[in-house]
Amino acid sequence: MAGFNLGEGILKEASINEEFFDELLECIFSSKKRNSYKFFLFITIIKISLNGLNRLTLKEVTNKFIEIYWEYFTEKNTSYPDELRDSKLLQIIESKDYKKMDNLSNDELKIIKKDIEIFLKKYMFGALYVDTKGSLFGFSKLKNEFYINKELISYLESDVLPNKYINLIKQEVELFLTRSAKNTGGKKMIYYQQKFGFEINYIDLFVESKDLLKKTKLDLSMELGIGIPKLDAIFQYLEISDVIQNKEITLFGKKIKDMKSNDDFIEPIVYYNMVKNPEIGGHYIYSNLINGVIYDYLILNNELELEINIILKNSEKYKPDSIISKDWERMNKQALSSLADTQSGFGKMGIIEKADSNSKDDIYEAHSYWVEPLVGAYILYDIWEDGRASMGIDNIAHDKYNLGRMFLMDKDAVEEILEEIKALGLITIEKGAGLNQVRIIDKYTKEDILDMMVKEA
Numbered sequence: 301m302a303g304f305n306l307g308e309g310i311l312k313e314a315s316i317n318e319e320f321f322d323e324l325l326e327c328i329f330s331s332k333k334r335n336s337y338k339f340f341l342f343i344t345i346i347k348i349s350l351n352g353l354n355r356l357t358l359k360e361v362t363n364k365f366i367e368i369y370w371e372y373f374t375e376k377n378t379s380y381p382d383e384l385r386d387s388k389l390l391q392i393i394e395s396k397d398y399k400k401m402d403n404l405s406n407d408e409l410k411i412i413k414k415d416i417e418i419f420l421k422k423y424m425f426g427a428l429y430v431d432t433k434g435s436l437f438g439f440s441k442l443k444n445e446f447y448i449n450k451e452l453i454s455y456l457e458s459d460v461l462p463n464k465y466i467n468l469i470k471q472e473v474e475l476f477l478t479r480s481a482k483n484t485g486g487k488k489m490i491y492y493q494q495k496f497g498f499e500i501n502y503i504d505l506f507v508e509s510k511d512l513l514k515k516t517k518l519d520l521s522m523e524l525g526i527g528i529p530k531l532d533a534i535f536q537y538l539e540i541s542d543v544i545q546n547k548e549i550t551l552f553g554k555k556i557k558d559m560k561s562n563d564d565f566i567e568p569i570v571y572y573n574m575v576k577n578p579e580i581g582g583h584y585i586y587s588n589l590i591n592g593v594i595y596d597y598l599i600l601n602n603e604l605e606l607e608i609n610i611i612l613k614n615s616e617k618y619k620p621d622s623i624i625s626k627d628w629e630r631m632n633k634q635a636l637s638s639l640a641d642t643q644s645g646f647g648k649m650g651i652i653e654k655a656d657s658n659s660k661d662d663i664y665e666a667h668s669y670w671v672e673p674l675v676g677a678y679i680l681y682d683i684w685e686d687g688r689a690s691m692g693i694d695n696i697a698h699d700k701y702n703l704g705r706m707f708l709m710d711k712d713a714v715e716e717i718l719e720e721i722k723a724l725g726l727i728t729i730e731k732g733a734g735l736n737q738v739r740i741i742d743k744y745t746k747e748d749i750l751d752m753m754v755k756e757a
Contacts, residue, residue: 314435
């Protein structure tokens with residue numbers, strides 16, 4: 301929480317105009333991560349300003365904030381941000397019955413409002429104050445008063461600007477802070493904000509110290525010395541990596557510890573979980589970068605080097621209509637950086653590398669990665685659909701979200717790895733008489749293969 305605990309917020313002079321708002325919102329958008337409080341606090345400030353008020357108590361701001369927050373989530377048939385996941389207020393919101401607020405005892409109502417008031421005061425006011433450079437509002441710790449820039453009030457009288465920015469903020473909330481209604485196979489697709497890159501060292505941290513998952517977000521944030529937005533990002537990555545689910549270490553997470561930091565097993569599986577089909581848990585940005593943009597470019601052009609501008613241009617076809625181009629570009633750049641990062645990302649695997657170049661444009665190189673046979677077997681068993689008898693080797697080599705494409709391997713490399721998996725007794729290969737396919741062995745599961753990795757580590 302360092303740097304966000306607001307004491308006395310001195311209102312600073314600023315020329316408030318549309319250009320200023322554009323820069324301001326860009327700053328707020330780039331700092332979000334499931335942080336709905338900051339957005340709704342911003343909307344609260346705008347709406348309070350529209351009423352011509354420039355000085356309120358913290359309690360008055362809190363009440364207005366709850367009213368706006370409630371209004372939005374009762375309008376949307378959507379899920380809710382984690383900040384309110386365990387609170388009584390969320391239970392009321394989910395029940396779609398605001399009157400229940402009236403049915404709470406005074407003590408219960410005070411607790412709910414006090415919790416939000418404390419969080420706003422100790423974190424959100426400070427975070428938004430920093431984002432807005434102290435130019436939109438100030439805060440008196442002594443009087444618990446909140447005061448808005450009078451110039452803002454005058455400027456908002458145009459009535460055009462407020463709706464423009466309120467709608468922009470709501471779009472961002474929908475896109476990044478709530479889950480998509482699309483649901484395939486019981487798993488939801490989520491679009492991810494990319495301010496924070498993937499950092500593989502957090503996998504070891506949480507696997508080695510499982511008690512960390514029992515701590516509250518606030519306590520964990522303070523213990524690790526990171527903000528809640530980054531902590532949310534870490535949890536997202538850990539869930540996608542199949543290391544934690546529902547605040548519990550998964551079987552794979554437990555096996556990681558037993559694999560004794562064997563990167564030849566751990567990193568490729570984590571990478572696979574990131575780039576597999578998003579409809580079954582993969583990361584939407586990483587998956588489409590690898591399976592679509594980069595793989596297609598390599599096949600069509602037979603080149604290792606890719607200019608970032610070409611990558612970004614080709615990624616546009618995967619951009620959902622609800623995401624503005626600037627945000628999409630930022631998200632893809634962050635994913636590329638993490639894929640190439642040799643310290644905390646997947647750079648040690650060498651699939652994506654930053655090329656040495658004197659060009660002003662960033663150049664990336666893409667390389668094939670040959671997985672260990674046990675890793676290849678684990679992936680085949682994981683993607684194998686129930687009831688499927690066989691899978692064509694061409695499909696394994698070229699299909700989207702399959703072994704060859706995810707690791708940028710050509711058919712020769714895939715066939716060699718399949719022969720090694722066969723030698724372990726984990727698949728059969730059928731060739732001849734028009735057949736060119738593999739079958740998995742029914743007596744084994746992907747969990748059995750994890751045990752084999754542990755023994756070999």
